[in-house]
Amino acid sequence: MERPLFYSCMQEVFCIVRWDTAGKFCLRIVMPNGSLILQANDAYTRDQWYHSIIWRRNMLRYKNYLTDCEKRDKDAVMNQLKKMVDFVLTTPLQDESVTRAPMQILTDLLADRQDSVDWDEWAEEATSVAAPLLAERHAGGELCALLARLCRRRGAPLCRRRGGPLPALAPPVRRVLTRNVDFARAPNARRLVRDYISALSAHSSGVSLIRRFVEVAHGGQATCPHPRAAPNLAAVALAALDDHYRESPKPHICTDRENDVLCFADILEYMCEYEDWLVIVSGVLQPVPVCAGAMRCPRVARRLAGVLRAISEDSRCSVHTCLVPAPAARLNPPCWLKATAPSDPQLALPHQKLCRLWGDMIGSLLNCCLKRKSFLQSMSKQLPDFLVVALTEHPAALESLCLMLEWEVASGEQTQLEIIATLQGTDLGQKYFTDLCDRQQHLTKLQSEGGPKQLALPLRATDADVAALLEGGALGSLECLSLAFTGVTSDCAQHLIKLPGLRYLNLWATQFGDRGLHLIADHLPQLQVLNLCETPVTDDGIEALVSLASLKQLNLNSTKLTAAAYDTLRERLPLLEDFDIRYTEAW
Incomplete structure (x- = not known):
């Protein structure tokens, strides 16, 4: 064509099934000054031309109407938005612009009015209307930021009576969790998930809503069908804890501001209720990714103790070995056995509970994959912790001290005397020490000269x-x-x-x-x-x-x-x- 054909000038577009006996495939475009007929080689090409022209023509009309709507009636705008959503979800085209263009129009619609006093009302209604589109299409960074703003407004104290975040925000949040690959390149996506969780927690039934959110994110199957969901959810929770407690003063003082971030520690604990996610959570927690300020908070520490207890009680080596130092561990703290050491704890738990937790972790490691001389040798610097926990009559600590004596891990007469004195300091310890002496006598008899070769x-x-x-x-x-x-x-x-x-x-x-x-x-x-x-x-x-x-x-x-x-x-x-x-x- 010598002159461009503007989409705005097209009055009607339709397919001509047959033009003549040769069976040609044509498309007719009605213009103000006549008609234009386009001939294609086959029906597929003709149909693609038809749907592409219809797509472009309608999207230009929706864009002009929806992005310049300050003086338009809200009901009319929402009606056009709903028509756009229905059109986008029913078009047979498979092209990147089919995904990008409508989401950009929705972004512009929300962004143009964000300084107005009624933005919340506009954004809520527009998001509700566009919910089917948000559930099927990926939201860009700018749209995620706008949706995150809406979550923050819905979670604000004056807005909690509304019932938490809009149900329409759940699909884009789940889509981010299940499809996102790298939050470092999509900070607004992570912010959306974080603000949505905070808004859920701000509701009067926040605890049950958070648990339900984790349940839905996992899915109804025994194994989560989305491999990225657990790493992304754990990353959001850990980042929120780190942001809040990174500059926490010493000593820690609990305030009401913490109520908005405790839900992220709850999420880690709820994730451990699923066997497949427990493996992922344990991998994320090695080495210790939680800042010292968060571990100084008793309320966060209590929830982290639940996570560590679930990890230590799991029989899979791939799970409970995260408690020991990783090859590239940070110096402070290098592992959970060090962070929860009763002699110098970084996790703010009562002493008795700390000893029980530490002993349970040692017991899990000894009874499965790490009942080894090299493991006890690597833990020799934490001998004071074994002694402290053994005085509480924890079986794992008592067994460890006996193995240190039996396998000659404890070097030096003074160290051996300390271990023996600790074992004899409690009734259960005396029983373990007596059994050790009996084994040593039998071992001497077993290793005596004589017998077959x-x-x-x-x-x-x-x-x-x-x-x-x-x-x-x-x-x-x-x-x-x-x-x-x-x-x-x-x-x-x-x-x-x-x-x-x-x-x-x-x-x-x-x-x-x-x-x-x-x-x-x-x-x-x-x-x-x-x-x-x-x-x-x-x-x-x-x-x-x-x-x-x-x-x-x-x-x-x-x-x-x-x-x-x-x-x-x-x-x-x-x-x-x-x-x-x-x-x-x-x-």
């Missing part, structure tokens, strides 16, 4: 059979032990480590796993031959074997060994001469 257990042998075997007679001369094709698991490792002269250990086709390997690596430095063929060990346990400097033969056939772990073994075990890595990734 080689031993093989029958195929039906179990962990209980290994324990019963070591209960009788001297096995101090035992050098070779075969448990191949038996029913033993990692639980038998606590008995195997009592054989310091062991040089050969065959665990072929057993259920001996990573937890047992960690114990062996800590306590059997003289081991030279180890057969782990067809066992469920992974890199986590295999890489612990680097501490077995005397190891010469290693069979990892048909295990979950990776190439990276194999390279680590080759580099750090120079005496390793014979190894079998067939049917592994490293083969």
Whole structure:
């Protein structure tokens, strides 16, 4: 065409199904001075032209009407807005502008009147009308900022009688939580979620509304279908706590201003009620991301204690190992075991509850993945905490002190005397110490000279059979032990480590796993031959074997060994001469 064709001049647009017997596909555009016929190659192209022209023509009309509405009647404006929303949601076009243009018109509509006294009323009604659009389209940064402003107005003290934030604001908030990837690039989106939660909390039923909000964000399924929801929600909660308490004075003084931020600590606690989200929360909390000012607040500390209790009670290593120091931990505090240490606590809890929480965390680690000599050695600087908690008769602290004596982790006569005095300071501690003395006497008998040098257990042998075997007679001369094709698991490792002269250990086709390997690596430095063929060990346990400097033969056939772990073994075990890595990734 020689001259441009303006959308505003188009009076009518419609498709001509057939133009002649050749079956041509045409589009007719009615203009003031006549008609224009456009011919397409096929029906699809013609229909795309038709919908595109209709889209552009209507969007220009809606934009001109809705962005210049100061003198227009509100009902008429809202009626046009509803027509635009219906049109956008029914168009068959799949184009970026279909998403961007209507959201920009809504943004301009809210922004143009934000200085007027009736902005709240306008914004509330416009948001309600545009709710279907907000639920289906992504809101940009400017629109998120305007919606966040509306949340703050709805959550203000004078507006709490309105019943919290508008229901229409829930869809864009959920969309941000489930679709956003990086809050660093979308600060207004994070602000929208934060202000929406604050407005929920400001309602008279704020506690139940917050719990319901977390429940809806997770979804009705056992596993949340949105991978980004939990990290985003945890990030919003932690950022809100940090902003409020970052400049908190010492000592902490509770004020009414804290009521607006405690809901974010509640969110972390409510998230721990879902198993899949508990893994994510534990990952976010290592190293400690909460500022010292927040932990000095007793009300925040009480909620964080609930989070830590849920983490410590979970049986999955991927969850409760967040309590120990991370490789890149911050110096202050490096981990939750340090932040909650009863001798110098950073979490403002009563002493008795603090001791119980700290002991529960230690107990969870000891009873699962960290009942290891190296773990207790790493905790040796926190010996005063073990002593303080042991005086409250916490079983985990008492067991830890006994293991420090049994495994010779506590160095120095004075330190050992302190531990013994603590154990004998309570009735339960005396029982633990008596059991320790009995075990030590049995260990002396077990490791005495004499007995066989080689031993093989029958195929039906179990962990209980290994324990019963070591209960009788001297096995101090035992050098070779075969448990191949038996029913033993990692639980038998606590008995195997009592054989310091062991040089050969065959665990072929057993259920001996990573937890047992960690114990062996800590306590059997003289081991030279180890057969782990067809066992469920992974890199986590295999890489612990680097501490077995005397190891010469290693069979990892048909295990979950990776190439990276194999390279680590080759580099750090120079005496390793014979190894079998067939049917592994490293083969």
